[in-house]
Amino acid sequence: MRKALSLVLGLLVLLTVFSNTVKAENIYLEHFDGSFSFSRTSVDAYLYYDQISFPSPIRAELIEFYLVQFDVPSEGWQYIYIVGEDGYKYGIRTWAGSSNTIEIQNRTSDLKSYSTLATLTAPAEGSKVLFRLEWDNNVGAYIASIYVEENGSFTLFDQAQTSLTTKLSAIGWGIGGNNKDLNPAYSVSNSILTYTSGAAWHIEVDYVKIAVNDYNVLFNLKDALTGQGLTGVTVKEGNTTLGTISDGESLTLSRGTHNLTFEKSGYWSVTKTIDVQSDMSVSIEMYPSDTAFKFLNFPSDIQVYENTIYELTFTISPITTDATYNTYLSISGLNNLLEVKKAGQAISPESGKYYLGDISSPVQVSIKFKAGAVGQHGFTLSVESHDAIMSKTYTTTKSVTYTVEPLPFSVQVPSEWQVGTNTLRISESSGQSYLITAVLKDSSGNEVWSDSHAFSPYEAYSFSVNVPSEGSYTLELQWNGQVATYDVIVNPAITLTTKTLTVQKGGEGTIVLHFKNPSSDVQYYTIKVSGGFLPSEINQSISVGPLTEKDVSISFAVPEELTYDAYELQVQVLQGNTTVFSDKVAVSISDSGGFTLFGGSSSGNTWLWLGVGGLGLLALVGLARRR
Template identity: 75%
Template sequence: MKEGDTVLGTIDNGGSLELAKGTHTLTFSKTGYWSVTKTIDVTSDMSVSIEMYPSSAAFKLENFPSNISIHESTIYTLTFTLSPIETSATYNTYLSLSGLSDIIEVRKDGSLVSPENGKYYLGDISGPTQISIKFKAGAVGQHGFTITLTSNDAIMSKTYTTTKQVVYKVEPLPFSVQMPSEWQVGENQLRISESSGQSYLVTAVLKDSIGNEVWSASHAFSPYEAYTFTPKIPKEGDYTLELQWNGQTAVYDVTVNPVITLKTKTLTVQKGGGGTIVLHFKNPSSDVQYYTIVVSGGFLPAEINQSISVAPLAEKDVSIAFAVPEDLTYDAYELNVAVMQGNATVFSDKVAVTISDDSGFSLFGGASSGGKMLLYVLAGLLVVGGLVLALRRR
């Protein structure tokens, strides 16, 4: 320890040193650590606390929460202050996170920072900077992740690394959530049961993949009350379900898989022949579903309509057969496939149909001109063979 250029002595942790009354600016140094300068006013016996940082690190992470407790599946924002230990070592700063899988966003002084190859570029840090890390909590239990900050000196000749271990505890939600085994287009049942013995308002919000609200509802829960929400989903796709209560939000991913898929995307048929289109239907609901399949366009002289039903919690393939006319102008057509439920179109797609001129041959008819010529040759050979056999018998 020294004051100005004067070395006052060496002290250990908990050691003491005599100083004259008055103001002193002291510099504390230790091998492998950044030096710390502190001004004190000595009026009587007093204690001074000095925190020293390794010279390999460039930052102090301050205003960190001491105990982090999060409810499962909720969104949590960890906010702290990034303060340079030595500003000559805080150029070209990157932040990286390991052990944290569901990162939503990172912000620097309120501005969003986009990831670059898994890291977040913070730039040159010259003073205290607020950093926030928003993430989704996982399962109940104790979890942890590591914050790593890498930076350089002004001429990029030395790299500094600062690390911080973050430990947090995930608590159970104050209510239980029972979701559908499979979400479907239309109404779904979402049952919530209060389990903490408290009263509070729960708001359920369903958002589409770009964050637009498509459904919401609220219910004021009494202690241990159960209530069933009926989220209504407009179409297939990916959604986010938010359950909001007491300033907190639990978030769940919702995927609505197609209940109807076209298995026959392309088809090759022959003039005068026929073809078959196959659709797959799935019914995740507890009610029978009724549909009308409509095939039109292309070379079809009229629409094909076929009504079907799908049993609850079942799935099946449905085949639609059609005839191919002999007199076709083109070698490729498109057939329109639509599925109606009542007056609403719930599915539509197209089938690309290729017309093949090669119909092969048959010994008993139905052959092409080439096939007929081969048939005549075979018939001639059979006649000659019959004459030879007759001659031999003589």
């Protein structure tokens, strides 16, 4: 009978594991034929028992025993018990003799200690007693109850909450004495011992039932680096194989905690503990066996506003510390990379790679970059490491995708920034209300201007941005914890086109300056040229129209008698009484009477020789025609 029961139990286990249908009450074990019987001939120091171990611990919803008691002329006890995952035994005990009672046992410390939750005076011989353990999800423990048969129906005698909170690993029964109850160390047999002669007392289990709730658990099985679904993954609980499944397939598991191991050839195994209380889904990422790290705490969906700075933070954790020496991080395909940090400390690149060192425990890595245009973008992370003797290389590659979303407002910046006041126009476009703070910072990160405005839905507002001088700046727009940044370049409004100049003694020279006016007002300037061989300062006043630019030439005469062959002229541009530009021109003096094709020189003698040459050419043409 024991073998038949084991066979039935095995079949029920298989049906439980591979069934695709969730049942409110799935019968795990049910037995009716009264084959569990216990007999005893004398009271001694030995324990006779038998036990059925479950293939894997289960969370039973309901456990029932029907007992038929008889033959109790002498003192002693018989028991039926269940074994918790913690190894303690819980159940009921019948005591034959002077007290002749049935007790609910609650094992508390060791295999021989117990507390009595309820005691019932044994009914008449041959009466039925129902013992029930029922899982109460509200209290997270089993409730024990005793029912006695009266007039063909069972009446509740007493019930109490047990300390049994773990899963169940076995069901057993036995007889014994001298306080050796439930201790397998005193066992002399693994089978039921029934004495056919001289039996002192006897108890029979007429019916046993164990019911569990099963639920569908769907598994998302992915390659951790590529995100591709996996096939042929073996799922185990302890030493028991629950099945081999692929991405998107399910297993049926009982209510409660399950410690599962996932295995696949070519991948590191993964162990995960899940708590099953209803139908659920579980995501598992598996890493190829030629990688050395796991990427943990990695955001699954990266969304960034355009022109904002985003810091991607994640953890790399060694799969095995035997392969995490001399580790480098490479980043490819990412524009506007601003900074890389390891454990909060910035790392400088070495030949395009970032040295992370030897890694023996999880370490946090941060990558800061500026988002580009609206749309889908991506880049690749590659962590390269080695074994201790540098004989083998491990490469862990992670593809990163992110989406750049448009700002909740539109921004109109000047077509060309200028020194002074510039108009920055912002229009709210999301239908929300929020505060925007505009900040202008110089190349050293110092704030040189800022202003704020509380925007109403769809409101437009113009900031007047004051740029103090020419140079490079960063404009920040701050709102709701986000920061959008823009590069601001203020080019010089005045540039000296002629940096060097070669002239002849007694000739003439010309200096050219370029003026640009990006504003809507006319700008007035005074140009001053002095120093060198000039007898006096040259002054010339000019104006530049709105949104225009032009070249201005300043001519000067070169004396015949000069001491040096090179001079330096000072050039200044004033706006009112304020000098807004200054520079110098290097002038070289040439004694040659011919004209210079290169160097930008200009003189009266050059034009004279050009005129004479032109007249001679005309004369030659006339003579040729007469012939």
